[in-house]
Amino acid sequence: MIVMGSSSWKAGEPMVRIELPTPAPGKNQVVVDVHAIGVNPVDWKMRTAGPLRVAARALSAVQGPKPPVVIGVDFAGVVAAVGPQVQGFAPGDRVVGGCNFSRAQRGSYADTVVVFPDQICKVPDSVPIDVAGCLPVAGVTAHMALTDYQPVGPASRVLVLGASGGVGQFAVQIAKRVLGAAFVGGVCSGKNAALVRELGADEVFDYTAGDALQAAAARGPYDVLVDGVGTYPAANCRKLLSACGAHVMVAGDKAEHMLQIAVPPFRSKAILATPDGAHIAPVLQAVAEGKVVVHIAHRLPLHQAQQAHDLSQSGRVVGKIVLVVDRPQG
């Protein structure tokens, strides 16, 4: 198998093409031929800094895997082999899932991954495999943000900060077209305003034209404010909330962000996505039903993972970046 990996956890270590022995599944494991890999900011953050890098690095020292270090969570592809105890999946199934560093697994920047059955779900034929590969982290995060703390329903008013980004695009569409929110506002730059409206936002607040939170206040209060940017003051976000509203901090992995959850009246909540099969399924269903459309801004071959990280790190990506493995697409 081929991975894009680094020889150690040293910060900024380049990702290079490495050939490893092709794995066989354990008793309750599934081997997946990977076709597409969604790129997320956490991927490049894990190469340089942040709490997930610290956790993954510490865990790998104790339980493995040994280097090369392979990052990446999202993948979609076709089941190649299953262990004897696996039920519900068979070779040839199209699947999507998320690698899990806490289960001693390598990441998804590879042409093959080995995971447990609860980490994947089947992809209907109507959903292209590269679209499926974009769902795990960003789609699940958006869905959890809108359902875990203050569940969004037909009476809800929702504000999404960073509405043009990977998580933001899912959040706008899921809030409006899946959960049926009464009002969805999107904060983005003017150049992305038309797109965010197309995704279902009732109103767009251009952060390049003034104080977007102040502009959004006129259409509040909000039951859920999804923060996919992390630079807007949390106190100002909380001011826009209804009495039971939640400020869900998707972005913000620094200590000062985490401290916000302890500020009375405890309306700021931190979220950490769990991109497993059960959490991916409702997002996948929404895509299959045509309620959620995935805007893929860049498709790059797996060996251009570094270029994908440079694009993601620019903070300007509209929608998703996907890495494709050079094999026939499903």
Ligand SMILES: NC(=O)c1ccc[n+]([C@@H]2O[C@H](COP(=O)([O-])OP(=O)(O)OC[C@H]3O[C@@H](n4cnc5c(N)ncnc54)[C@H](OP(=O)(O)O)[C@@H]3O)[C@@H](O)[C@H]2O)c1
């Ligand atoms: N907690 C979790 O489990 C979890 C899961 C997924 C992501 N995250 C984090 O959430 C953040 C967002 O992730 P992502 O995948 O959505 O990132 P992304 O796709 O890279 O976000 C880029 C988008 O953000 C927009 N943006 C940048 N500054 C903005 C501002 N001040 N106001 C409004 N929009 C702005 C950009 O549009 P313009 O070019 O127009 O500015 C661009 O479209 C990252 O920090 C990521 O690490 C956390």
